[in-house]
Amino acid sequence: GAGVSQTPSNKVTEKGKYVELRCDPISGHTALYWYRQSLGQGPEFLIYFQGTGAADDSGLPNDRFFAVRPEGSVSTLKIQRTERGDSAVYLCASSSSGRGPTDTQYFGPGTRLTVL
Amino acid sequence: GQQVMQIPQYQHVQEGEDFTTYCNSSTTLSNIQWYKQRPGGHPVFLIQLVKSGEVKKQKRLTFQFGEAKKNSSLHITATQTTDVGTYFCAGVRSNDYKLSFGAGTTVTVRA
Numbered sequence: 001g002a003g004v005s006q007t008p009s010n011k012v013t014e015k016g017k018y019v020e021l022r023c024d025p026i027s028g029h030t031a032l033y034w035y036r037q038s039l040g041q042g043p044e045f046l047i048y049f050q051g052t053g054a055a056d057d058s059g060l061p062n063d064r065f066f067a068v069r070p071e072g073s074v075s076t077l078k079i080q081r082t083e084r085g086d087s088a089v090y091l092c093a094s095s096s097s098g099r100g101p102t103d104t105q106y107f108g109p110g111t112r113l114t115v116l
Numbered sequence: 117g118q119q120v121m122q123i124p125q126y127q128h129v130q131e132g133e134d135f136t137t138y139c140n141s142s143t144t145l146s147n148i149q150w151y152k153q154r155p156g157g158h159p160v161f162l163i164q165l166v167k168s169g170e171v172k173k174q175k176r177l178t179f180q181f182g183e184a185k186k187n188s189s190l191h192i193t194a195t196q197t198t199d200v201g202t203y204f205c206a207g208v209r210s211n212d213y214k215l216s217f218g219a220g221t222t223v224t225v226r227a
């Protein structure tokens with residue numbers, strides 16, 4: 001079946017603008033994760049959804065970042081008043097249950113965000 | 117910040133040679149996972165290790181989880197050009213689900 005998809009693949013915006021990044025997980029996967037990957041670094045955890053609710057948002061860097069998953073499938077990561085330091089690849093992953101540390105996460109292709 | 121450290125950051129290998137990349141955690145892990153990311157691509161799951169001292173093989177790749185469940189290694193034999201990419205380890209702490217990624221080992225291969 002189809003894997004995790006993310007749109008757009010690339011997003012260029014100006015400092016101070018608002019952006020939305022979309023993630024479409026693997027069908028039937030209840031757990032969804034957002035990560036951010038800066039150049040030369042490994043992915044860094046941002047937020048985890050179990051169904052519609054954010055089970056853990058401890059990785060969100062500040063209150064400019066917000067994510068929703070209203071129907072328990074597609075998720076949107078929203079960034080307000082973007083800053084140049086927000087430039088990175090934003091990765092989404094999903095897993096079948098998320099109810100254990102051994103649950104395999106499948107990553108999408110990512111959205112490369114560039115803030116000018 | 118990162119709680120999982122990986123060395124080396126870069127590995128330049130002659131085709132046909134072997135190499136090892138190492139992963140160390142400051143805390144005991146419930147499991148460790150390895151991912152490969154090709155240039156311009158996204159992380160792709162390779163394997164998961166759960167048991168203390170566990171060793172798993174995938175063709176030319178050998179993965180090991182330390183006895184104390186704080187370190188892991190990936191050994192590749194007879195390196196091929198298809199092995200090019202960045203290899204990440206990612207640890208999961210007990211009763212957690214968040215993957216804490218290392219910074220990765222970027223592998224280049226000289227033909």
